Amino acid sequence: MQNHYPLWKNLLVLIVFAVGIIYSLPNLYGDDPSVQVSSTRAVKLAQEQANQVESVIKTAGFNIKAFEFKDGHILARFNSADDQLKAADLLREKMSDDYNVALNLAPTTPAWLRSLGAEAMYLGLDLRGGVHFLLEVDMDAAVKQAEERYNDDVRLALRNEKLRYQSVSKDSGFIKVKLNSADDKPALLKILAKDFRSLDVTEPKEQDQVWLKLSEKEVREIKKFAVAQNMTTLRNRVNELGVAEPVIQQQGENRIVVQLPGVQDTTRAKEILGTTATLEYRLVDVEHDVQKAVEGHVPVGSRLYYERNGNPILLDRRVIVTGDQIVDSSSGVDQDGRPSVNISLNGVGGAKMGKLTQANIGKPMAVVFIEYKVETKVVNGQKVRHKEKVEKVINVATIQGVFSHRFQTTGLDSPQEARNLSLLLRAGALAAPVDIVEERTVGPSLGQDNIDKGMLSFVVGFALVALFMVIYYRLCGVFANIALVFNVFIIIAILSMLQATLTLPGIAGIILTVGMSVDANVLIFERIKEELRNGNTPQSAIYIGFEKAFATILDSNITTLLVAVMLFVFGTGSVKGFAVTLIIGLLSSMFTAITGTRMIMNWVYGNRRVEKLSI
Amino acid sequence: MSKTNINFIGNRNIALIFSAVLSIVSIGSLAVRGLQMGIDFTGGTLIEVGYQQAADLTVLRNTLDSSGFADATVQNFGTTKDVLIRLKPHEDVSSVDLSARVLEAINKTTNEPASIRRVEFVGPQVGDDLAEDGFLALLYSTIGILIYVAWRFEWKFAVGSIIATFHDVIVTLGLFSILGLEFDLTVLAAILALIGYSLNDTIVVYDRIRENFRQLRSKSTEEIMNISVNVTLSRTIMTSLTVFLVLVSLFFLGGEVIHNFSIALLFGVVFGTYSSIFIASPAALLLGISAEDLMIPVKEGAELDGRP
Secondary structure, three states: OOOOOOHHHHHHHHHHHHHHHHHHHHHHOOEEEEEEEEEOOOOOOOHHHHHHHHHHHHHOOOOEEEEEEEOOEEEEEEOOHHHHHHHHHHHHHHOOOOEEEEEEEEEOOOHHHHHOOOOOOEEOHHHHOEEEEEEEEOHHHHHHHHHHHHHHHHHHHHHHOOOOEEEEEEEOOEEEEEEOOHHHHHHHHHHHHHHOOOEEEEOOOOOOEEEEEEOHHHHHHHHHHHHHHHHHHHHHHHHHHOEOOOEEEEEOOOEEEEEEEOOOOHHHHHHHHHOOOEEEEEEEOOOOOHHHHHOOOOOOOEEEEEEOOOOEEEEEOOOOEEHHHEEEEEEEEOOOOOEEEEEEEOHHHHHHHHHHHHHOOOOEEEEEEEEEEEEEEEEOOEEEEEEEEEEEEEEEEEOOOOOOOEEEEEOOOOHHHHHHHHHHHHHOOOOOOEEEEEEEEEOHHHHHHHHHHHHHHHHHHHHHHHHHHHHHHHHHHHHHHHHHHHHHHHHHHHHHHOOOEEOHHHHHHHHHHHHHHHHHHHHHHHHHHHHHHOOOOHHHHHHHHHHHHHHHHHHHHHHHHHHHHHHHHHOOHHHHHHHHHHHHHHHHHHHHHHHHHHHHHHHHHOOOOOOOOOO | OOOOOOOOOOOHHHHHHHHHHHHHHHHHHHHHOOOEEOHHHHOEEEEEEEOOOOOOHHHHHHHHHHOOOOOOEEEEEOEEEEEEEEEOOOOOOOHHHHHHHHHHHHHHHOOOOOEEEEEEEEOHHHHHHHHHHHHHHHHHHHHHHHHHHHHHOOHHHHHHHHHHHHHHHHHHHHHHHHHOOEEOHHHHHHHHHHHHHHHHHHHHHHHHHHHHHHHOOOOOHHHHHHHHHHHHHHHHHHHHHHHHHHHHHHHHHOOHHHHHHHHHHHHHHHHHHHHHHHOHHHHHHHOOOOHHHHOOOOHHHHHHHOOO
16 A cells, blocks of 8 residues: 555654654753852751751842752752842852852753653853853973973982982983982982883983983873863862853863853953962071072072062072962961961871971961963064963961961962962862963853844744745645654754753754755655656655655765764864754754655545645 | 746856856955954954943044054944954963953943953964864865765766855855955854755755666757756755745844854855756766766666656
């Protein structure tokens, strides 16, 4: 029998359509402006803390739409974005540093849909507002830092093994070890073979020297580590900033994408992400003359620094504690009301600090604030990016008593600076400096505009195409339109299942798909018309029309698909979103336009005598 | 609906000359005027701000001029309340502070503070990478199409489809160059989508030519091509119209951000339709396509021949 689908085929099409509808449903429900509260520590919040948060909000007179406490996170939904912002500010003010307050758009998907795993699409930054950063990790700096570390380690190892040396220094890409006597060379090589396998050893013609270089494998490792470590640090920092649903991804070999939905204060975000700020504690050198050092005679064991007010100061070359050893920090004010940072050190740092303060009571100690700044300068017409390490002594205080793990540092300019510094210390240092090489910020008003305009042009575009199809192909046009509606549902369902990010170009892709996917129907209908003109009966015209059009549809769609895949592979950001919708749209349109339309036509025309087709 | 019978192939020289002129003008403009590259490719900063009332561009320009941003271009974007400020990559200012400093400068002179609609900063090296990726996408798509069409059809068809497609791309780029429209990432995406679309159209015609070569053995190559173009004509026009309709909707209602994207595709659809009717088949003909090229015994041919 012609033009009849077996039961299984009908069921298959219907099931796909049903799934398409169910999984695209969550996108119809909107979002609630909400505030998310979680703990900054690794512990989960308890019920009583949740109650406390709830009462803080309620006492201030805000209407909470819903208050949820799950898995140690608090989610308070509000009726308006205005309430949401004010409540978040209130919470940040009222709650201690232990709480992380983040703005969020919580989907209002009903529970029965969520239980099926149906979730709404993720909206891109161009639709919801927010900021996108592309950060480039400075690999050269990472390698240089490692070289310096090895330089110190080699020197330390020589000292420990009582091998006497003239110098260990970095020179033209090598760490050059100059021994006192060539006789010690075998001993040195033994140490190197045992503890420094990651260094390539070169023996120059000077018998008392050994040159060392980082092995290629080690350099690769260092670079890999630098990116991984930076991503961890950035993730910590972003969490500290209180951003819900951030995206932090590696892109290429040395770039990191950071997307912060809803963030508008980009200046602070940039400060927090890009800075490599840390602290160092050093003893003040009181034995030598600062004036002489300024003139160029810096004593061997000391280094010349400057205070914030520009005064020179000599500090001991050896560092007591560095930022790496800081495990926790919070900002506050000291007893005189000055902004301060409370520091907690790890075991090693605490022990070192304890030993040192014990031995040096009454002597001054300095806190050095270190920051990397990136500047672009023009040298000989070439743009050169130049990284400057800014070191400033922010505080000099006399050691009054012994302290080790916990202490306070003052000397910061403002409470804001204290807050930022404590955040940076808490989140950890960047393994290598990063530069912001791309930034895209979309304001919330533009995001909503883009959604509205995208929706409007979709609805109008769809209506025009549907109208046109009905006018030209009459009843068959209606069939094509039903298939088109399902096509849109399936595209949205697949995008939602993949949790793909919908962008404005993505919406454009869906709109374009609406225009292009009726092509398959046009091909089929034109074929059917042709067969009718050739004198075939309506039944066989339908049959042959679908048969013959199929190969054409396949060939033409595969070539288009090929281009869309290239667009996906080489596109970035929102362009990728366009490619994704195009690919999904092409594939699903083949299904709906061929199988879907056929099923409807079989129902209407199949299994009976048909005199005339409405086409 | 009656069968059309227009002698497209017989009059192919008119179309070929017309296209040659269009292509030469386009290439000429691309060579002389070039494309107005957006910051996606050149690097730089773009700031879109919104006001409650119509913004006075002259005041903004003067303010930026006197604040050390002499290279800033200021223009309305969509409405008179929206202003787009573009800055070249700045050497002496850290790019990170640039947008903040520009805002600070303009907020000093205007009555109401500007609300930021969007800020885009693209570093020069990122711009180069994006341009390179775009070029690679174009290159690999072309190679992929050549291989696929050569495999499914025949190499003369493959080259013909590439000629038709490139014709559309060059003319569209030429129009962008002549009208001074900005070429950014979304336009690049549109160009690639256009390649896909134009190809789709061409393949449908080729598909019919192949089929007719196998069925209508007594006819000449020219006749077969003419018949094929004519029978697919209503389909070609129908599909172009539906795509055109959604693009018109996108152009008028989709907002300023997507404007150039829609323009590129609108041009592209018009030329893509034209080229698949007037250029693709004559191109294959010029390359010397004949029935023998497609006579390789294939199973699907037998299936089609099964009908009387």
